[in-house]
Amino acid sequence: MAASEIDIPVRPRILIADDSRIVRLALIKRIDGIFDFREACNGEEAWEMLLADGHIKVLITDLTMPRLDGYGLLQRIRQSSITRLREMPVVVISGSDEQVERERALAAGASDLITKGMETAHLVSRLDVLAKLVATxxxxxxxxxxxxxxxxxxxxxxxxxxxxxxxxxxxxxxxxxxxxxxxxxxxxxxxxxxxxxxxxxxxxxxxxxxxxxxxxxxxxxxxxxxxxxxxxxxxxxxxxxxxxxxxxxxxxxxxxxxxxxxxxxxxxxxxxxxxxxxxxxxxxxxxxxxxxxxxxxxxxxxxxxxxxxxxxxxxxxxxxxxxxxxxxxxxxxxxxxxxxxxxxxxxxxRRDRVGPYLDKLPAELQSLAELVMKRSPI
CATH class of the missing domain: 3.30.70.270 (Reverse transcriptase/Diguanylate cyclase domain)
Known part of the structure; x- marks a missing residue:
């Protein structure tokens, strides 16, 4: 059996991206047993994991990381051609609760911002809400x-x-x-x-x-x-x-x-x-x-x-x-x-409702339309 067939988490999976192992362990301690989790120590590693793991529901990321910082990671996610990534809830973790930083993170595409000292119950509640938003x-x-x-x-x-x-x-x-x-x-x-x-x-x-x-x-x-x-x-x-x-x-x-x-x-x-x-x-x-x-x-x-x-x-x-x-x-x-x-x-x-989706038809319908066009006489 392939790994992808058995690696389906029972709990919502959270990816934690932070270059500080202490911060990652502190977050894991608070969500362990409630959420499944993965870790990344920089933005590039987080991006690769997001591309490879379709079971990740929410990303928690630091803003200052090597190789690719949180703002760069957010930009890639929000500009992605993959719907799953583009719509993924992203929580920015910060050491402060300054309004300027919050506004900049939200403007960059963050779904929420949490502080490193947030109460466990409040953190779990907010992650639970965001995980539910992933449903299509x-x-x-x-x-x-x-x-x-x-x-x-x-x-x-x-x-x-x-x-x-x-x-x-x-x-x-x-x-x-x-x-x-x-x-x-x-x-x-x-x-x-x-x-x-x-x-x-x-x-x-x-x-x-x-x-x-x-x-x-x-x-x-x-x-x-x-x-x-x-x-x-x-x-x-x-x-x-x-x-x-x-x-x-x-x-x-x-x-x-x-x-x-x-x-x-x-x-x-x-x-x-x-x-x-x-x-x-x-x-x-x-x-x-x-x-x-x-x-x-x-x-x-x-x-x-x-x-x-x-x-x-x-x-x-x-x-x-x-x-x-x-x-x-x-x-x-x-x-x-x-x-x-x-x-x-x-x-x-209700043809008016179909119009907005004609340029991005589902793959199965596009394939059928292409086949019909090929068989149609010129």
């Missing part, structure tokens, strides 16, 4: 389709009562404020796709909502809180994650919901997620759960009104409120739908 849209979509079949077979998803969710979410928010950390509230609204020019306002069937609820319950961490808070909406509260990471997560969930082939979904689903975080200027002043819920609901509503599939945060709301189209500022997700999804969209008359 296709993985989410396939999971949703399986859950939809279970719902039709009578397997239900149980949610806590709205009052219990609000009590747990309020506690999470208070703790975040007291500890000076960020907390995020996500409002996921679902609607049926309508013909052009009509509002997306119809509520999907209960089986569809139950399947989507099941996807959310299975995707979030045990420390997060999620509930169905309306006939066609869910609310999710999470700590230890910043607004940018939440946007990535929300986009993938919403696109997975819209891409899925769900029974009882009519002409298709529109899913939009409104995001409110303590880092929002509009939410930070007098932060409370009701206020953040209102902000998240308002932002999700703006997206649904435009038939927008994706996430609406502070920047997106500002554009939409000014009369701009959300589709124009949607952050691209480089995951390309598989051939079956593209063909299904064409069959459903």
């Amino acid at each position: 849209r296709q993985e989410f979509r396939r999971g949703l389709e399986v859950l939809a079949q279970h719902v039709r077979e009578g397997i239900a998803t149980e949610f806590p009562a709205k009052e219990i969710f609000e009590a747990e979410a309020s506690s999470l928010l208070r703790h975040a404020v007291q500890s000076g950390r960020d907390a995020v509230l996500l409002n996921v609204k679902i609607a049926l796709r309508q013909p052009a020019g009509e509002d997306c306002s119809d509520v999907p069937a209960r089986t569809v909502m139950a399947a989507i609820g099941g996807l959310l319950r299975r995707t979030v961490r045990q420390t997060d809180h999620v509930a169905q808070t309306g006939e066609a909406e869910f609310m999710l509260a999470t700590g230890g994650i910043n607004a940018d990471a939440a946007l990535v997560f929300a986009r993938r969930i919403c696109h997975a919901i819209a891409d899925a082939d769900l029974p009882d979904a009519g002409g298709g689903i529109v899913a939009c997620c409104g995001i409110a975080s303590l880092s929002d200027r509009s939410a930070a002043e007098g932060a409370s759960l009701p206020r953040m819920q209102d902000i998240a609901r308002r932002r999700a509503g703006l997206g649904i009104a435009q038939g927008f599939i994706g996430a609406v945060g502070e920047e997106e709301e500002r554009v939409a409120s000014g009369g701009g189209a959300l589709m124009a500022i949607e952050h691209s997700d480089s995951a390309v739908p598989d051939a079956a999804t593209l063909l299904r969209w064409i069959k459903e008359g």
Whole structure:
């Protein structure tokens, strides 16, 4: 049996890149038993390991290393032609918590920045969040389709009562404020796709909502809180994650919901997620759960009104409120739908959704098209 066939980690695999063996050992001691790990002592070695090991989910890197520093490594990763690498969460480890260094690292493409003295529980929580973000849209979509079949077979998803969710979410928010950390509230609204020019306002069937609820319950961490808070909406509260990471997560969930082939979904689903975080200027002043819920609901509503599939945060709301189209500022997700999804969209008359992917068709569809072209008479 080949090594690649047996070297599949049960836990998410983390790569630690730092030229200090003491720092690497200190990090390993804190994550051992929770994450699988690999080590690199410079940026070049880390890059080679990233190319060779497809099971690495998150990179933790120092900024000052020999041969290739952290900034150079980040640049290679974000400019890579390999989707797995380009979208990989990268955590920069620093000896200080200076804002200038944080801003430079984030501008270079870092997903997060941690200090060497960070508490173990906080470190593990943030790595857990980032590891979950690696899941692709296709993985989410396939999971949703399986859950939809279970719902039709009578397997239900149980949610806590709205009052219990609000009590747990309020506690999470208070703790975040007291500890000076960020907390995020996500409002996921679902609607049926309508013909052009009509509002997306119809509520999907209960089986569809139950399947989507099941996807959310299975995707979030045990420390997060999620509930169905309306006939066609869910609310999710999470700590230890910043607004940018939440946007990535929300986009993938919403696109997975819209891409899925769900029974009882009519002409298709529109899913939009409104995001409110303590880092929002509009939410930070007098932060409370009701206020953040209102902000998240308002932002999700703006997206649904435009038939927008994706996430609406502070920047997106500002554009939409000014009369701009959300589709124009949607952050691209480089995951390309598989051939079956593209063909299904064409069959459903949704050719407009296929257009953006024509220049980067899945390999299997490209091969088929090339074969057909070769056999076609000139």
